[in-house]
Amino acid sequence: MNNTLERLATLLEERKNADPQHSYVAHLYQAGQDKILKKLGEEAIETILAAKSRKSDAIIYETADLWFHSLVMLAESGLRPEQVLSELERRFGLSGLEEKANRG
Numbered sequence: 001m002n003n004t005l006e007r008l009a010t011l012l013e014e015r016k017n018a019d020p021q022h023s024y025v026a027h028l029y030q031a032g033q034d035k036i037l038k039k040l041g042e043e044a045i046e047t048i049l050a051a052k053s054r055k056s057d058a059i060i061y062e063t064a065d066l067w068f069h070s071l072v073m074l075a076e077s078g079l080r081p082e083q084v085l086s087e088l089e090r091r092f093g094l095s096g097l098e099e100k101a102n103r104g
Helices: 003-017 024-031 033-053 056-076 081-091 096-101
Strands: none
Touching: 003 024, 003 056, 003 081, 024 033, 024 056, 033 056, 056 081
């Protein structure tokens, strides 16, 4: 797994025990799943708007926010990014249409 993802996933796990007064991530965890999912939705919309603007810097910045909040959501759910990467690896070389048709 990418070292940055691994380091970030570890940090996000550590923040579960941090003081919400001093940690944005701990604050999100304390607020619960609904707050995390709302933030994830906001970041998805901002990423879409950045893509529509065709401004590279904005696309990169907003995608980083989207990925970050996706990692928070995974951690809150007890999941790790390597599980998502494994799923992407499993799909590699499959037609997207074939993969979707094979889902149970």
